[in-house]
Amino acid sequence: MTLTPELLLDTAVRRMLTSRPELVAECDLSSPAGLAAVRNSLNEADELAVVSVIRSVDLPGWVRETCLFALSLDEATARAWRRSFTRTIFLAGQPGNLRERFALTRVAPDGSVAWVGPAPVAATRTLRRLLKTFVADRPVDAAPPTVVELPTPGGRAARHALHRDLYLAVSGHTVGETLIQLNHLLVEAVQDGLINGGDRLTLRHVPRLNGLRAPVEALRVDIDHDNPDRLRAYAALTEPLPQR
């Protein structure tokens, strides 16, 4: 996969078209600045967001639990959240301390992370006031490929389990930034049916995604935080790997 500014912009525009087609007609989507302007024009009070409460991060475990959370949402809820660009607010907190006071939508079995919503932003005000923005400024470690297996759920339309590679660009990225980007890729891939219960994902860390040989089915593109006038590819989900 050869990344170009045009490909990155096209990917970002297609995401906007899928999530909120009515916005596209009235906006300038010919540049990263135009995309950012669209996002900034949204009225927060009208949007849905998920609050993700994080105690600690083990990346493969977090990938699995994020997919399971996305799989747990019904279609209408997922669609509504998609219209708000799967906005997620990451907060530092200990789910175990919050269970009695708040209705947590889902809690990871080890208590490392929990989700509330999707809900109107105002509905989570009390929780947000109690917690702090999640800060994780540690660079993402170089790590060997790790397979993440999703359990087979009950009640979902069955399809045979697939195995994909999940590439993560780690150069210059912190754990906190990575969660933000990967979260969008994973939950939207679940909503698009690319990831389902029973699937396997091999998490692979690479410095950058440009030049990736594997065919990519979903690409996460966002403003490059080092160069805000550019876009950057943060994570990629490949086509299914051949069955062995």
Add this chain to the structure above:
Amino acid sequence: MSALPRVLVAPVTVTPSKPLTPSHLKGLLWTDVLYRATALVADTTYRYSPTTYHPTEQTLGFWYYLDQHHGDVDYSQMSEEEIGDLYVAYRARATKVSAAALRPYADAVENTGWVHPAGARVLQLWTGHYALLGLHDPGLEVHQPPGLGLEETLEQLKPAGAVLDQRADGGPVYLDATRYGLPLRQIVTADGRPNYLACALRELLPLAPEYDEVVLLYDSGLERDYQLVARLLSLRGPAVRRISVSRVPVNGRVTSARHGDWHDHSFGALLRVMDGRCSPESFRLGMRLYFVASLGRGQQESFRLDRLVHWTVRAQRLLDRSRTAPAGTGTALLDRCRSGHSYIDPYRLVSSLLDRRRSAPDPGLLSEVLL
């Protein structure tokens, strides 16, 4: 006869980097009256250790700044106003000092009890002020390290879920009492710098189980922090009492000493005005009548030197009356200043002296608690 209750009096400390202002004096006088009165009816410990709070960025950063910008100068002849001016200049700078730069200072404080000569000079001057005011000196110039290290403190809090430590991911450490509806509070930065709350817990956590009652005194701006501290200490057994004492406005405004607008109402300025106006005893009692009874816990009234002068005159009259009063009436009065707790309420005690319906104050009580 049952043993006396064990009471720990633990006020927030003043950073030794500036002159004492009316707000500081109020806190010190409230604490002193509470401690000395409670010591008459309970087994009382007054814990006030500047050593404990030296590792905060506020203090270490100032010392680092002095050494970087002023080099080796003689602080031993400086006034606290002069050192305070340097502190104001330090706080006016926007740049933060890195944890790595502060590490030699933190290590020296932790491992050897080292105090920067500017801090030592201020503490020396304050020791003199305490003597002048008749305040019990809890060991301003004594090395009194906290009972626990930072990591030990965090380890002790973790089993109760009271600490959220995200340093492994490049985040800070928070105190977590969210299960009680209290917001997360950062106590250590991602690069390892503790704030005053982390320091307070290093000191108070190991002490708390040794007491029946812990009394925390602090300025009302720290209410939320002290709610947290009280919650965590009470898990260790003692009843924890919180006494918030508001700062004293000057010309209608409550300001922080770091802004430096204390020049005409620092303790030194106050002494210059009061010099020769009253006896040492009436000054001490007048200070207590004014800062404890007249100003009270709140902050409705601004600081006024003429009111302080008024209260020293009133103090002299009380002292004169007490000379003919019978001794031994103080115990009953102290009992009236407790309700459901072991400590003596300083406001009730000092304001009871002003009740004209009561007989003259017990001279023994005055000398033991208020002079």
